[in-house]
């Protein structure tokens with residue numbers, strides 16, 4: 001008799017030959033559906049094997065084993081890392097398999113004896129290939145969190161009913177229920193067993209709060225935020241403070257028919273959030289990492305940066321970022337030239353001197369007072385410093401070449417139509433065509449722009465002094 005691996009290998013070989021021999025496109029009607037059901041049944045058996053294997057690897061890698069952990073012996077931080085090296089599956093999938101596996105694996109009592117699994121009916125159904133991964137997860141994910149409050153007996157009762165519904169004909173249905181229906185039924189059990197009042201709503205909310213890890217899809221990172229109401233209220237208030245209608249661009253009595261802020265409100269909220277994060281990361285009280293302020297590392301190939309094409313990569317983020325985003329990082333955060341040889345060694349490290357220092361930032365803040373685009377209300381602390389003349393065009397990292405821009409206006413400065421010109425070291429702006437009242441570029445004057453109250457007071461005083469005195473007729 002061969003090893004368990006031999007048995008699985010043999011089945012694998014059979015599946016591979018079925019895969020090679022089958023042309024699914026030739027199947028029609030009932031034959032196609034029979035084939036689909038057979039493939040699913042094989043998949044359920046494979047899923048059960050994967051769940052058992054993950055649970056076993058996790059069990060032998062449990063933290064209390066210290067250096068004897070299987071994961072440690074193989075040079076991995078934990079079971080997930082070890083499993084991902086072997087299976088090449090995603091962390092999310094492996095974590096889910098381990099959770100299911102842990103809930104359906106016989107437990108080890110403190111006395112050393114073996115006890116049934118927390119969900120031993122699901123374990124049986126998985127073991128016979130009669131329940132799928134999705135239905136098992138739906139039951140475990142719903143019932144496990146309430147076990148402490150409703151007791152093992154109640155959970156076992158619900159588990160039995162749900163497994164029956166998922167695997168075979170029941171009183172309610174002549175056919176097994178699908179995973180989504182099982183999840184719905186599990187929720188009903190949850191509300192019946194864990195009636196309101198068992199746990200105060202506030203305590204539930206405290207348990208439910210969280211911000212999920214990001215998942216990259218289509219070039220954006222999706223994160224789920226489950227906020228406590230008071231935190232959400234603060235967040236909303238903060239966003240709204242910088243999204244109010246007063247903060248929309250206005251310049252030279254704009255044409256009322258002109259397009260409004262082109263960003264949808266969700267995008268505008270994103271951009272306020274981006275500025276808020278910038279401000280928090282820069283704050284003097286932000287924690288340091290290894291002595292330095294939290295720094296986001298972006299790497300880009302010199303040739304791509306010079307050509308303005310290609311993409312860059314942010315350390316710790318799987319999605320590549322656009323060259324415009326890289327340029328914004330370079331403009332606001334400086335850059336460091338690192339030459340890495342073909343063999344991977346670091347040949348040369350340049351100094352990072354293209355970033356405005358704290359003294360310069362304070363001076364620019366006093367002069368500009370916030371994002372210098374008229375109508376934008378993002379404050380100085382949340383703004384980035386933009387090199388008006390790009391470093392690669394010979395622009396210097398000096399106060400006379402740096403202005404405050406919020407994240408959005410910085411990101412879009414080359415496309416949003418606003419022009420910036422430093423005249424004797426003072427930022428001046430010219431609005432985009434749709435805010436020029438029909439005037440041509442040449443007829444539109446450069447306007448000094450500052451959000452600083454003291455600077456604005458100065459400007460008003462100057463205007464008063466130079467304006468002709470009203471004369472009585």
Ligand SMILES: [Zn+2]
Nearest residue numbers: 371376406409
């Ligand atoms: Zn702005």
